[in-house]
Amino acid sequence: LIAPVEESHQRPRVVTPFPSPKLMELDQFQGEHKESLYWGTYRPQVYFGVRARAPRSLVAGLMWLGVKDGRYHMRHVCQDSDELSKYGWIAHNGRDFGKQELVDQELKLETSFLKSRSQGSGYGGDWAVQIDVQHEKSGPSNELLKTGHMFFYLADESGNALSPNSHTDENNVDSLLASGSRADVGAWQVHLNSKETLEVHYSGFRTSYIHNLSDLILQDLSEQVRNFGRLQLPDSSENSANILVFQVAAKIPFRMDITFVSGTEGKGSSSEQRLSSLQGASLSTQLQQKQAEFDSKFEQLFNGAHKLESDSTVVGKAAIANMLGGIGYFYGQSKIAYPHHEGHDNYIAYWPAELYTAVPSRPFFPRGFLWDEGFHQLLIWRWDLRISLDIVGHWLDLMNIDGWIPREQILGSEARSKVPEEFIPQYPSNGNPPTLFLVIRDLLNGIERNIFTDVESRDVTSFLERAFIRLEAWLQWFNITQSGKQKGSYYWHGRDNKTTRELNPKTLSSGLDDYPRASHPNEDERHVDLRCWMLLAANCMQSISKFFENGDIPGKEYASTVKLLSDFELLNEMHLDPTSGAYFDFGNHTEQVRLSWKEVRGENHHLKRELVREALERPNLRLVPHIGYVSLFPFMGKIIPPDSWILEKQLDLISNGSILWTNYGLRSLAKTSSVYMKRNTEHDPPYWRGPIWMNMNYLVLSALHHYSQVDGPYRERAKQIYSDLRSNLIRNVVQNYNQTGFLWEQYDQRKGKGKGARLFTGWTALVLLIMGEAYT
Ligand code: 6A9
Numbered sequence: 042l043i044a045p046v047e048e049s050h051q052r053p054r055v056v057t058p059f060p061s062p063k064l065m066e067l068d069q070f071q072g073e074h075k076e077s078l079y080w081g082t083y084r085p086q087v088y089f090g091v092r093a094r095a096p097r098s099l100v101a102g103l104m105w106l107g108v109k110d111g112r113y114h115m116r117h118v119c120q121d122s123d124e125l126s127k128y129g130w131i132a133h134n135g136r137d138f139g140k141q142e143l144v145d146q147e148l149k150l151e152t153s154f155l156k157s158r159s160q161g162s163g164y165g166g167d168w169a170v171q172i173d174v175q176h177e178k179s180g181p182s183n184e185l186l187k188t189g190h191m192f193f194y195l196a197d198e199s200g201n202a203l204s205p206n207s208h209t210d211e212n213n214v215d216s217l218l219a220s221g222s223r224a225d226v227g228a229w230q231v232h233l234n235s236k237e238t239l240e241v242h243y244s245g246f247r248t249s250y251i252h253n254l255s256d257l258i259l260q261d262l263s264e265q266v267r268n269f270g271r272l273q274l275p276d277s278s279e280n281s282a283n284i285l286v287f288q289v290a291a292k293i294p295f296r297m298d299i300t301f302v303s304g305t306e307g308k309g310s311s312s313e314q315r316l317s318s319l320q321g322a323s324l325s326t327q328l329q330q331k332q333a334e335f336d337s338k339f340e341q342l343f344n345g346a347h348k349l350e351s352d353s354t355v356v357g358k359a360a361i362a363n364m365l366g367g368i369g370y371f372y373g374q375s376k377i378a379y380p381h382h383e384g385h386d387n388y389i390a391y392w393p394a395e396l397y398t399a400v401p402s403r404p405f406f407p408r409g410f411l412w413d414e415g416f417h418q419l420l421i422w423r424w425d426l427r428i429s430l431d432i433v434g435h436w437l438d439l440m441n442i443d444g445w446i447p448r449e450q451i452l453g454s455e456a457r458s459k460v461p462e463e464f465i466p467q468y469p470s471n472g473n474p475p476t477l478f479l480v481i482r483d484l485l486n487g488i489e490r491n492i493f494t495d496v497e498s499r500d501v502t503s504f505l506e507r508a509f510i511r512l513e514a515w516l517q518w519f520n521i522t523q524s525g526k527q528k529g530s531y532y533w534h535g536r537d538n539k540t541t542r543e544l545n546p547k548t549l550s551s552g553l554d555d556y557p558r559a560s561h562p563n564e565d566e567r568h569v570d571l572r573c574w575m576l577l578a579a580n581c582m583q584s585i586s587k588f589f590e591n592g593d594i595p596g597k598e599y600a601s602t603v604k605l606l607s608d609f610e611l612l613n614e615m616h617l618d619p620t621s622g623a624y625f626d627f628g629n630h631t632e633q634v635r636l637s638w639k640e641v642r643g644e645n646h647h648l649k650r651e652l653v654r655e656a657l658e659r660p661n662l663r664l665v666p667h668i669g670y671v672s673l674f675p676f677m678g679k680i681i682p683p684d685s686w687i688l689e690k691q692l693d694l695i696s697n698g699s700i701l702w703t704n705y706g707l708r709s710l711a712k713t714s715s716v717y718m719k720r721n722t723e724h725d726p727p728y729w730r731g732p733i734w735m736n737m738n739y740l741v742l743s744a745l746h747h748y749s750q751v752d753g754p755y756r757e758r759a760k761q762i763y764s765d766l767r768s769n770l771i772r773n774v775v776q777n778y779n780q781t782g783f784l785w786e787q788y789d790q791r792k793g794k795g796k797g798a799r800l801f802t803g804w805t806a807l808v809l810l811i812m813g814e815a816y817t
Contacts, residue, residue, distance in 0.1 A: 055377055055469045056391050057442040061510045064434030065395075069500045074427060078397075079165030080301075082139055082154055083370035085400050086407035086455060087118050088128065089141065089152045091301075093165060094397060096372040097198040099223060101231075101301070103152065103172065104192040104255060107145040108185045113272075115192075116145060117255040118459075119404040121799065127782035129403075129800055130366030131359060134338070135421070135428050137168075138331035139366050144782075147186055148293075149177045153328050157319060161311030163226035163303030169319040171328065175294040189293045190272070192258060194286040195219055195231060196251045202281035205243050216241070218299075219285050226303040230312070233289065234320040235297040240290045245278025252455040258286055298324055335362075342423055343813035353771060353812055356778045360809040363784070363802035364420055367403055368428070371396045373452030378466040388466055396450050397435045401803030402786065407459065409450035411436065412552045415476020416736045416804040419817055422480060423810075426497055430504050433477055437511045441469075444511075444518030448473040448550065471535040471550040472523055474574050475515055478581045479817050481505070485584050505585055512585070516578045525567045529605045530615055531575055532566035532628075533558075541653045544636050544721050555721045556709065556729040557667045559628025561660040566628035569616045573674040576606035609682065612675060618664050622690020623672045625664040632666070632715050633657035636722070652723045668694060668701065669710035670729070670737045677740040683753030692755055695741065696762050705773040705793035706733035706766065707741060732787040732796060736804040738770055743816035767811055774808045784808075 064070075075094075084090030090102040104117040109124075116123055126144045133139035137156035142149070151173040158166030174189040181187060197203055206217040218241075220230045233241065244261050258274075266272055274288045289297060300319045305312040317323065339358055343349075349357060372395050379389035398409035399417040414436060422429035440446050447467035451460050484501050487493055493501065525532050533551045538561065540546050545557040551570060559566050583599035605611070616624045639653045675681055676691045696702050700711045709729045710717050718731040742763060749760035773788060777795040784805045785795025810816070 053379065053389060054442055055379060055445075056389055058392055058438075059440040059442055059444070059511055059514060062507060063438045064504065064507055064511075065431075065438055067434070067503060067507055069427075069503065070431060070434065074431075076165055077136065077158070078428070078431070080156055080168050081136070081368070081370070082133070082366055083368065083397075084455075085119075085367045085369040085403045086459065088116060088143060089154075089170065091154070091168065091170070092370060093225065094370045094395070095225060096393075096395065099221070099226075099229070100196045100198060100251060102194055102196075102254075103170075104194070104258065105145075105148070105150065105174075106190040106192075107148060108183055109146050111183055111185065113185065115255050115259055119407070119800070121404050129359060129783070129802065130362035132332055132335045133362040133366035134331070134335055135365035135368060135425050138328070138335065139362070140328070140332065141366065144177055147177045147181050147183075148189070149175045151175075155319065155324065155328055155331065157315070157327070159311075159315055159318075161304055162315060163229065163305075165226060165303070167300070167302045167315050167319055169298055169300040169324055171296065171298050171324055173294075173296045174291075181293070187292060188290055189295065191289045191297070192286055193218075193233075193289065193299055194254060194258075194284060195221075196254070196284040197221065197223070198251070199223065200249065200283050203245070203283060203285045205245055205278060205282075205285050205287075218243075218287055220305070222306075228306040229301060229303040230305050230316075232300045232302070232316060232320070233287070233297060234300065235291070235295065236321075237291050237295040237297075239295070239297065240273075242274040242276050242288045242290075243278070244274040244276075244286050244288075245282030246284040246286075247279045247282050248284065250454060251284065252458045254284065254286075257284075300324075338424075343809055343815070345813045345815075347812075347814070349812055350775075352779060353775050356775045356784075357809045357812050359778065360784065360802065360806035361420065361424060363403075363800070364399055364417060364806045365424065365428075367400050367407075367802055368432070369398060369400055369407065369409075371398070371408065371450065371452040371456055373454070373456065375447045375450060375452065375467050376465050377447070378468045391439075391441075391447065391467075394439055394452065395435065396439065396452055397432055398450070399432065399803070402798045402801040404800055405786075405798035406803075408452070408456045409436070410473075410803075411446055411448045411450075412474040412476045413803050415474070415479050416739075416807060418477070418480040419483065419739075420806055420810060422483060423815060426493065427500070429480065430500060433480060434504065434508075436477060437508055440511050440514065443469070444514030444516075445469055445472075446515070468535060470522065472519060472533065473550055474552050474570075475519070475578050478512075478574075478578050481508075481512070481581050482577070482584070483817055485581070485588060488588075502588075506589065509585055509589070512578075513582060516575070516582060519571075519575060519578070523571060526565060527567065527615065529572070529608070529611055530567040530627075531571040532564075532568040532626075533571055536562035536566075538562040542651075542722050543725075544634060544654060544719055545716060547721065553670065553709075553729045555725060555727065556669060556671060557665070557714065557716045558626050558671075559630040559660075559665050560634050560656065561629040561631070563629050565662055566626065567615055568626050568671070569624050570671045570674045572606065572612070572616070573678040573680070576603070576678060576680070579603045579606055607680060609680065609685075612680065613687075616664070616675070617687070618666065621666075621668070621694070622687050623668050623694060624675050625666060625672060627664055628662065629660045630663055630665045631656055631658050631660040636720070667710060667714045667716070669708070669714065670734070673707075673737070673741060677737075677744050679744050679747050683748060683751045683755070688748065688753070688755050689758075692758055692762060695745075695766075703733065703790045703793070704769050705788055705790065706735075706738045706770045708732070708790045709734055709737065728787075728797075731790050733790050733793075734787050734804075735770070735774075735807050738766070739804075739807040739811060740817075742767055742770075742811060746814070746816050767814075770811055771808060774805070
């Protein structure tokens with residue numbers, strides 16, 4: 042399957058695409074489907090932005106002047122330092138509607154997006170955003186807050202010149218702001234409409250970089266303030282500007298509609314009618330309709346046997362809305378570590394690629410992450426199967442000829458500008474859990490359970506048919522590069538075995554970063570989580586080949602791999618500690634390690650103090666005795682027979698408050714572990730060494746749910762634990778949301794407080810599936 046190395050190959054293997062037809066070239070992703078997803082809020086990194094799913098799009102976005110401590114601050118890119126007390130989508134359907142609320146000190150903004158495709162519009166249709174500006178409380182504390190300053194911009198990434206309409210007239214309720222023409226959509230216009238009196242000014246720029254737009258505008262504004270003492274853009278433009286910024290100022294409260302119409306060429310065009318239906322009362326009515334549809338779809342999908350409390354409903358809606366509203370489109374080239382590259386530097390560019398993907402967190406990580414994505418899709422496929430297939434297809438098309446997919450996707454200058462240089466390169470030796478198989482398994486089950494329409498089943502089927510060879514290569518990649526010494530064993534390669542700084546060398550590729558593994562990484566290691574991921578993958582491959590038994594897919598044998606990996610005796614031989622009944626990694630390990638300050642000689646012979654690791658005894662080959670998420674993988678994988686004594690032990694570990702149980706969810710690492718809540722280096726606080734993470738808790742719940750439904754001596758116990766864990770998780774996430782207005786990256790295991798990135802609406806949004814008891 043893996044093609045032999047060809048010396049004559051022009052591109053190095055690592056940057057050679059996998060040589061099979063791309064998923065995105067499937068018929069189901071063309072035509073109506075593609076057009077229906079053309080425009081969208083695909084710029085999760087900014088507070089509000091619109092673009093098309095095209096490498097070089099017309100891009101729109103919003104900035105405003107916030108007022109804090111009596112001073113103006115420009116808001117544009119989602120930044121935690123802006124300290125918005127609340128923002129995010131409260132409704133979004135992933136396609137043509139979304140509503141967002143943003144609270145910036147005493148300002149309250151609402152941005153409502155609506156897309157409409159009707160007769161006569163250009164490719165992809167028309168769209169509008171209604172921007173509502175109010176005071177959070179009545180009676181603003183500062184003079185500056187009487188007037189609101191919104192900046193709406195348009196930027197053409199293809200470099201086409203945009204024409205501002207210089208006759209902006211404040212008495213005219215409907216005014217044309219700008220127009221232009223593009224190869225994709227034809228002639229277009231952008232209009233501004235409001236009942237209130239608005240003052241409009243503009244600036245035009247010509248530049249190929251749009252990620253520093255806020256700087257450009259700030260420069261222009263401060264120059265105006267300096268020279269003329271007025272806070273308004275100069276109403277002038279550079280020659281053939283490809284970026285136009287419109288400053289709209291008005292007395293708060295006010296509301297304005299910005300409408301994009303395409304296909305405006307020709308006199309008899311329908312554009313006037315389309316324009317007026319996307320403004321004013323008609324726009325508001327349509328937004329209300331879309332909101333009602335969103336609400337009823339939510340009810341139908343997620344309000345299950347346990348009726349949701351009203352505050353859970355609010356959080357559940359925020360979860361799905363932010364998951365869908367956070368979907369982005371990115372285009373660019375990953376930077377790949379490639380040490381033997383001849384051109385001096387040790388990097389090489391991946392091929393230019395598109396990625397349509399959900400993101401873990403708009404302010405912190407507004408880009409694609411491979412293993413996060415599998416969790417995101419557990420939610421998204423239930424909402425909109427086609428969006429999900431489109432996203433998974435994009436990811437699989439990023440596979441290289443070796444079956445490798447880069448873990449973190451930092452595509453394009455806008456995405457790169459958010460990531461420190463040292464974190465950008467991707468390492469071809471490093472994997473990441475193949476969570477997309479969780480989605481594939483759900484889809485196969487869905488077909489079996491007949492939950493899809495005929496057309497949907499057909500789409501899933503043709504998707505899997507084409508995906509098969511890539512999935513197979515992915516599994517192969519793991520088998521070839523991540524196997525352990527012993528047959529049926531695996532370990533995450535790429536851990537640093539030379540470091541003297543880390544208490545326990547990190548395993549970033551596992552997704553569990555600083556979760557403790559063998560203290561002294563070497564090739565004797567066996568990682569129990571990876572072994573379970575491989576079983577999931579092999580199981581899926583077996584199911585797909587069974588599914589296509591009579592079809593065109595070569596009947597590859599997965600039975601033997603599945604048999605090997607699901608062999609319970611073998612699993613126990615390799616990973617079980619019979620005393621505690623816990624599953625452990627195996628490797629060269631000692632518990633006697635600590636960090637301490639040492640005087641060392643630096644390069645210039647100066648003495649400096651450094652935190653270094655010391656081992657107080659020689660490591661030896663043994664099980665690595667840390668109980669935590671990794672130990673639960675065989676349980677999460679439902680591999681343990683329901684009548685096994687080991688299942689009872691697992692339930693003991695889970696439900697024991699001195700080990701994993703808390704009132705807020707399960708700890709990532711047991712209180713009894715020697716590195717529980719220990720820093721890994723001076724600069725790395727504990728991350729997966731105690732706090733509660735939603736993705737793992739979801740998988741544990743899924744298993745508890747399973748064991749509470751199959752016959753066995755521990756069924757009732759599993760049921761009780763299931764129900765307690767479920768309500769603890771929901772209660773805590775809802776409580777944190779009520780207090781802070783956000784979903785968080787992780788939750789503190791002592792008090793349940795949200796930690797890490799806020800507005801982390803990636804896998805934390807799985808709380809909605811937990812509410813709706815929809816398990817993988
Ligand atoms: C570092 C700093 C602005 C860490 O959710 C994404 C990932 C998970 O895949 C992983 O399992 N998060 C988890 O352990 C966030 C990782 C962010 C790394 C980027 C660059 C940029 O600072």
